[in-house]
Amino acid sequence: MSQNTIVAIATPPGSGGIGIIKISGPAAVNILSKIFRKKDKKKASELSFNFFYESHQFYYGHIIEPVSACIIDEALVIAMNAPFSHTGEDVVEIQTHAGQFVLMSILKLVMSCGAELAEPGEFTKRAFINGKIDLTQAEAVMDIINAKSEKSLKIASSQIKGDLKNKINNIYNIVQEYLIQIEADIDFSDDTDNDLLSIDPDKLFLDAVKPVNTLIKHYESSHIYRDGIRLSIVGRPNVGKSTLMNCLFQKERSIVTAIPGTTRDVISDNMVICGIPVTINDTAGIHVTADPVEKIGIKKAKESAEDSDIILLLTDASVTILPEDIKFINEFDSLKLILIVNKIDLVNNYENKIKEISTDIPCIPISAKLNIGIADLKKEIVRQLNCASDNNISVIVPNIRQKKLLEKAAASITSACRALTDKYPSELVSIDLHEACNFLGEILGITTKVDILDGIFKNFCIGK
Ligand SMILES: Nc1nc2c(ncn2[C@@H]2O[C@H](COP(=O)(O)OP(=O)(O)OP(=O)(O)O)[C@@H](O)[C@H]2O)c(=O)[nH]1
Ligand SMILES: [Mg+2]
Missing domain, CATH: 3.30.1360.120 (Probable tRNA modification gtpase trme; domain 1)
Incomplete structure (x- = not known):
């Protein structure tokens, strides 16, 4: 106290x-x-x-x-x-x-x-020190403050209720029980001929590694509901990037004109798409130019694309698909790309344009000006993210710190299973399981080092 x-x-x-x-x-x-x-x-x-x-x-x-x-x-x-x-x-x-x-x-x-x-986070830190909450719940306080969508709030609320804490505690206790059994084997090894035969490595794997891996899988499929994603709209000048930005936000967020090179800087805003918090960047049109201001804008556009989880590459259906459009496809990470053929309201053969491109990258026809195809685009964004469907989303989602510790714990327990299978000395199995307990304890805050704790609480706001 x-x-x-x-x-x-x-x-x-x-x-x-x-x-x-x-x-x-x-x-x-x-x-x-x-x-x-x-x-x-x-x-x-x-x-x-x-x-x-x-x-x-x-x-x-x-x-x-x-x-x-x-x-x-x-x-x-x-x-x-x-x-x-x-x-x-x-x-x-x-x-x-x-x-x-x-x-x-x-x-x-x-x-x-x-x-x-x-200090920032000092009230929550005191709650943690006085045993009112564990570290998973303390971190959830921060998540609740930062929640940007209903889903992210739901995930944080389940954590603050102690769902993750209970899950990790269960696994921790299971590993501890195995550890007690192994240490008894070590202590009385003179009395037993078949040291450690009593422990089945497959059972240890099922009891401890499987639930840890399930939590890691939950992170992979659901963390974006809490952490959100970054998305950039890129393409040549005048293809309708800013019009798409405005269409998505249903307001005049970026300036739109018929003059190529209108957008110079990166324009950002946040929205929620199917429960996922998304930061969208509208960028300057990418092309070869001698204009020094445009050059800076283009550099920023490319950096924004590289930093994004998804890139919306816009082309213009009313003009021939240019070699530059194809060049972009090769330039950016194709796994992050969605190709958009915009201005389909101006042509009646946009399907042929799409065939012209002949690429495996998903291609969505839209008219940003007339709000056509936007629902399909949103569906494609969610599909690309490969996340749990809205209904299936599990409520227990570790954060990145917790996920890394879970991976380390899984590796240590798996190593213990291997040592048991290969009939290594009990001491080696014990070291692996001790390590696993330390990693799980770090998630709960039992074995977390002071500097890591300070780092976590420093991210809180004053008054929390
Ligand atoms: N008919 C039609 N016109 C569009 C559509 N989308 C954009 N435009 C027009 O295309 C022109 C350029 O639109 P912008 O949104 O400014 O294009 P941009 O890609 O942001 O251009 P830069 O900022 O210069 O790179 C404007 O005159 C828009 O009205 C569309 O879907 N259909
Ligand atoms: Mg623009």
Whole structure:
């Protein structure tokens, strides 16, 4: 339990209905009693202080600067006694009007009474240190804050409920049981002729490696619902890239003109396609040019394409497919490409144009101007991502840190299975299983090194 008391504004900056100040630590209630005056229910003019704060009970009154007795704002306050709070310490929450000036004044007042400004993620870190949540749940707090779609929120909510924690705990306990059995074999190896024969490597594989691999598979098929993807629209000038951008967002996001070379910089915006958060980049038309500004734009367009999970390569159905269009196909990673034949409203033989291209890359005919073919394009984007269908999406999805540790754990247990099959000394099997337990423990935060923990909590916002 921490000795110091921390404070932070828990609500985002800007004006709104309610602003919340959160205090956690041994002095939380004492600080509140110095700055809060409760309004009497019957005689509104009478204010009381120094009363007993019932845990988990709201009180209405004023926040007062104790020296000058000036009222700062009306407030609803609640005290939550340790260990029945989310940090496991005494916690106080002060709800006031959400103006930044009001909140800053109360923050300073609380600090003048002895509290320290909280570090980013410090409330969640205290909850973790005090055993209120494990590391998977702490990381899920961050995911909930960052959730960009209903699906990503669902994944994070299941994690915060402890679904991943329970799953990893189960596997951890199974490996521990095998470890106990093996270590008993080592201790009593003089008494047994067939050391370790009691352990079936296939059963160990089924019990421990299989569930770990299932979680890794969940990551592969579902992490994009939480992490999102990047998508770039590229092609020659004037093929309709910005028109497609505007069509996808249903608003004038990029400037569209009939003049080639209109878009110079990368224009980005975010949307959700079939539950997947997508960042879409509209880019400058790629062609050979002497214009120095365009050259920079083209360099940025190519970099944007390389950094993307999917590239939408646009061509214009109303003109002949140029060698440059074909060149793009070779230039970019074909696995990420979707070829789009735009402006089909201007021609009646676009099917022949598509045949002309003769490529294995998926090809979608559209008219960005008339909003034709956009639903097919979205379907193709989702198909390319090879993710679990909307209905099948599993709710237990590790993040990339957890996935890497799961891979290491799977490798260690698999190595133990091999050692058992090949009848290696029990000590080697034991080393592998100890290693696996360490990796699984790192996911839960049991064996995680301090610098890794600090790195995780540093990514939180102040007040969380
Ligand atoms: N008929 C028709 N015209 C289109 C379509 N899409 C775009 N256009 C027109 O094509 C011209 C160029 O459109 P933009 O969206 O600015 O093209 P761009 O690829 O972004 O061009 P740059 O930014 O110069 O590289 C504009 O006059 C658009 O109205 C379409 O589907 N059908
Ligand atoms: Mg453009």
